[in-house]
Amino acid sequence: MSAFVPLLICDQGILLSVASHVVNTVGKQFAQPIKLLNKKGKPKKLLISRTIRDREYNVFKLFKEWGLKYLNNQTISTKNHQFYSQDYNEFLEQYKGKIDCFYADPPYTIDHYSRFYHVLESIVRYDFPTLMKKSVEGKEILMNGLYRDDRHQSPFSIKSKVVTAFTNLFKGCKKFDAPIILSYSPSNTDQNGRTRLLEIDEIIDLAKEFYNFVNVINVEKHVHRKLNTKQNNTALFENGEVFIVCTLKETNWKNI
Numbered sequence: 001m002s003a004f005v006p007l008l009i010c011d012q013g014i015l016l017s018v019a020s021h022v023v024n025t026v027g028k029q030f031a032q033p034i035k036l037l038n039k040k041g042k043p044k045k046l047l048i049s050r051t052i053r054d055r056e057y058n059v060f061k062l063f064k065e066w067g068l069k070y071l072n073n074q075t076i077s078t079k080n081h082q083f084y085s086q087d088y089n090e091f092l093e094q095y096k097g098k099i100d101c102f103y104a105d106p107p108y109t110i111d112h113y114s115r116f117y118h119v120l121e122s123i124v125r126y127d128f129p130t131l132m133k134k135s136v137e138g139k140e141i142l143m144n145g146l147y148r149d150d151r152h153q154s155p156f157s158i159k160s161k162v163v164t165a166f167t168n169l170f171k172g173c174k175k176f177d178a179p180i181i182l183s184y185s186p187s188n189t190d191q192n193g194r195t196r197l198l199e200i201d202e203i204i205d206l207a208k209e210f211y212n213f214v215n216v217i218n219v220e221k222h223v224h225r226k227l228n229t230k231q232n233n234t235a236l237f238e239n240g241e242v243f244i245v246c247t248l249k250e251t252n253w254k255n256i
Contacts, residue, residue, distance in 0.1 A: 016120050017066045023119070024054035030119040033144050092172030102173045102180040106156040106165070108196045114151040122148060162197045163206065170210040170246065179251065180211075182244040203244060211246035218242055 026032035034047055084091055088104075107113055114121070122129060129148040133140045155161035173180045184203065187196045200216065207214045219241040 011070075012124055014063060014066045014070055015123060017069075018059060018062045019120060019123060021062055021066070022054055022057045022059060024051050029116045031116045031145055089168055089172065092168075092175065099176045099178045101178055102176075103183070104169060104180060105183040106169075107154055108156070108185050108198070110157050110159070110195075110197065112152070112154055112157050114153070115145065115147065118145075118148050118151050121151075157197065159197055166198065166203060166206045167209070170207050173246075174210040174248070177248060179245065179247040180207075182207075182246070183241060184244060185241055200242065200244070207244065207246045211248060213247045213250050215245045216242050217245060 020028055023030060024034060026034055034051060036043055036047055036051060038044055084095075129150060132143050132147040132149045132151070134143050135141075155165035170180065182203070184200065185196070186200055204214050204216070
């Protein structure tokens, strides 16, 4: 009977896990197709072996394995959870219930998250989107990433909109008299890292327009994974993540 359990509890979570397991892209992030040939047109041996490995996975076997993982790790909740999939501004304007605390994890570079997860989004939506094109020498061709032409563009990743985006976030959360914990990554441009659209100090200044107490908590030894090639890889830095904790009252952040 256990062999059929994954089929009985089939949900999007299992399907997304399998897709992330078998995908054959750089870092398995769906954004960058692997280029199997170098500039001289010769095969890259390591990438060839990895591609063969990914293409040989048994999808049905993996579906069963992931289903069992979900089954063995599921917990029974007595809470009446609610989930919303909408623009954060709309939620903050429309929601009328009580909220004890907000947690936000916005992007911090010009790279839109939808670039990395558009395949998973299409799997969940189960539609047949039109693919984004680009112009090359006067001809319209599909982009290598096979992106949806309607993929979301976050204001947090657009230089001209990022200040307004953070302002609306802090303003909207304050209306609920609730603290907000913001996850962000400091710049490491001295190590050739990606430029942040806003620096930590700039975000703190925006937060202080709405919150009385703003503290920065370092996440010790948190390292961001690098997905670019080894020769272009930047040095790893341990303070890759911080929490910006914003409260209306002086509070021990550990008690939030």
